[in-house]
Amino acid sequence: MTKVAQKMGKVAVMTEPEKLSYQEYEIPEPENGAVVLKVRRTNICGSELHIWQGLHPTKRKGVLGHEMIGELYAAGKDVTTDYAGNPIKKGDRIVSAYYITCRKCTPCVEGKFHLCEHAYDFWNKDPEESPHFHGTYATHYYIHPDQYFYKVPDNVSDVSAASANCALSQVYFGIDKARVTYNEFVVIQGAGGLGLNAIAVAKEKGAIVIVIDGVESRLEQAKQFRADYTLNFNDYLSTENLADAVKQLTGGSGAHVGIELTGNPKAFAEGIYYIRPGGRFVSIGNITPGKLVEFDPGLLTRKSIDIISAVRYDPWYLYKSLQFLSANNGKYPFDKILDAEFSLDEIKTALDKSASREVTRATILVNQD
Template identity: 55%
Template sequence: MTERETGRLAYLAEPKRLELKEYPVPEAEPGAVVTEVEQANVCGSELHIWGGHHPQVKEGVLGHEALCRIKELGEGVETDYAGEPVEVGDRIAPVYYITCRRCPACLVGEFHLCENAYRYWSKPPEEPPHFHGTFATHYYVHPDQYFYKVPEDLPTNIAAGANCALSQVLFGFDEVGVGYDDTVVVQGAGGLGLNAIAVATERGAETIVVEGVDGRIDRAREFGADHVVDFREYDSVEARAERVRELTDGRGADVGVEVAGVPAAFSEGIHLLRHGGRYLEMGNVSPGQMTEFDPGLLTRKSIDITSAVRYNPWYLHKALSFLTDHHEAYPYADLIDAEFDLVDVSEALQKSENREVTRAKLIPHAHD
């Protein structure tokens, strides 16, 4: 019997303590796909997990934002989830969570809230098929896991980010209804914020970005932000709200989107909106971090608040299509500014947390 090839993975044993482990590369069960990881990105959510702040994932194989190449197709797998034929060697983008289609959330069509979403993500690595996360040389796509073939002309460096921030923004904007001639105020110009600028612009909306870090402000302008409210210059909620009103004929923005990940940004959001405005909360994902809030102002202004976690899995297909059509119009190619080998994953996470790099990528096979 031929001995199975082995691969490596980064296991989070406890907050901020990673261990590199090696396991045999599994065979693909019926309906599954075994892949090699071409590129995995360090996402803000990864930093939450690494720091011990995720409410569900406390340990396990890290990594979820990635582009993979098919190594082995399980029995019955002939196409991706859009019906596109796939074969060994094709690049794919996997949705990073499970959609069981049987739990109470799935039964009412809320696939993004699947109760089994993280069924495999937080499993110990010694449990087959081992490769539960994308900070690894290989990644196992389970039978209940959506994946899509990546268009040939979409560069790997750009496509690798599709299955997180962009898919989330597209889903959130549909939930809150961002459309032509809206004014959208974006709180924060990280990965989610930059994608929010691009998507809002393509929908014919005007964008106002609230940010206070020079590099992020520069990048927001490169992504086409129409206006920037620098919170170092406008250093209070009242000052920022007044500036947004100045930019919107005294009304306030039609839509607000919180992607700063700071609790205080949520309480500020309603001050930036017009009466009857819509507010999208996506950035605060760590329960237990509190902020004061003015419910009376919310009611008086009759603002609708929508929150969104993850996305319905077919939005990854929309994200790949969006990038295919628009990636040359925005500096997506410049978002990744640091590259690390898998063995240096702790350094990649630490530098990302310290904001020494904007967006780091791991190349698991760099020195194989």
């Protein structure tokens, strides 16, 4: 086992919604099969905002953060490669899935690794519980055994890789589940981080992409990601009017595939209006149970639309995402997705500004030496 000097690290702890404090703990020695990372950059994701605002169904406190890139600080016994078999050494840049894949529970045995019953066994725990560094809003991050991690290709920047373990991997997984293929029309609801990544993946599948959002700056960014068409929903009087606009762009039939990435239940209800009969609708953005909306099941049935929901992703999609970033380096402006940088001591400001939409995608710079 690699010996780690008993040095101190810092974690940002949400004591209750919208309240943050900092605590210091000894950097732990990794157990067999585990690694410790030194955090380089960690992002403000929509999941953190839900927790920060008290909207998450279960999480009310703990160490936040999951979207990140770090560098290898220490490795446990016999850990010499990542989960793709690539050799690793101290200082290598690493990203990890933010959840556990035990490979023993019922979903795992059935091949549904993204639904592992133990996925969140260590997620956002209180820092008092060893190994303390449970989230990425910290100087260090503990990757447990059965938590997939991968070395970042040399030609992929920190900015691009920091979003790979959440936004990119999630939409890549959902788009594959929807079997998106060449020359299909794909309508994407939401041009935030998930939406921009989804555009790139769909374009590489050969799809014709239509993006719907209500913020013009986001739609401009969608165009930079090679969206074929953008529609501002504020320009239309009703869902039916917007659906007509989608039909005009798709030869009168509607999109083959719709992807909801807004987190707004209303967007889910509206999505089926944009999809042609026999199409597919992927639901990823709405993750908070109990948020209800009126829905037209008769229209869904009449159109025979397949609903595909996707939470998390099979962990090897993180490796596929890194390969995607490497292969398309420079083709899409992944380095421009993050529009505001903060220090570790400014996390509360970053969260508040993100919640008020003063910034679109904030990132926290930690160990930059």
